[in-house]
Amino acid sequence: MSRAHCRRALLLGGCLLLATAAAVAQERGAAAPLRETLGRHLQAIQARDLDALLVTVTRGDALTLILPNGKVLTTREEFRQLHVDWFAEDGWRMRFEVRQVREFGDTGIALVHYLSQQRQDDGSYATRREALLSLVFAREQGEWRLVYDQNTVIPPAPAQQ
Structure with a gap:
């Protein structure tokens, strides 16, 4: 040769x-690190961008979402439809603060504090709910995807007398 x-x-x-x-x-x-996927997930909510949001959730049928009122949704389709309806509403915004992100092999958990705010007549926003999100992601074909979303309301502090 x-x-x-x-x-x-x-x-x-x-x-x-x-x-x-x-x-x-x-x-x-x-693929993208968990923090990056979490950031895209939260940004999609703030932007009311359903397509971008669905890229961050499981492709499978099972997806658990526990709403602030305790109602439990168990499918990707129920999750999708809730967001179609919610994103169509006007006058709200979300403020997120990521408190913790941890990875355990092919599972990742994020703790996110949020304020759900409603636009007032004068254009300002008032907080109507403060809560914590527990978000569980799993790797699907190398991509982080949301599989579990629990909202836990933080009760208002008692008024001081």
């Missing part, structure tokens, strides 16, 4: 090795 053939064979072998390494890294979850 000539030197030119040897160089081509080495080059081709190197390219194949790099392509294989890239494929393995992607398969092992080299």
Whole structure:
């Protein structure tokens, strides 16, 4: 074999090795970090962007959503329809503060504090609910996807006398 053939064979072998390494890294979850997916999820809510929100949730049928009033939804379709209806409403905004993000292998948990605010007649916003979100994500084909969403209302502090 000539030197030119040897160089081509080495080059081709190197390219194949790099392509294989890239494929393995992607398969092992080299996709967006959990914090990035969480950020896209919360931004989609603030923007009322249903398509962007659904990219961050499970592709499977089972998705648990526990609403602030205790009602439990158990499917991706129920989650989707609730957000269609909610995003159609005008005059609200959400303020999020990510408190904690933890990964446990193919499971991730986020704790998010939020204020649900309603626009007033004068254009200002008043907080109507303060709550905590417990969001559980699972890796699906290397992507973080929401599988569980629980809203826990923080009761208002008692008035001081």
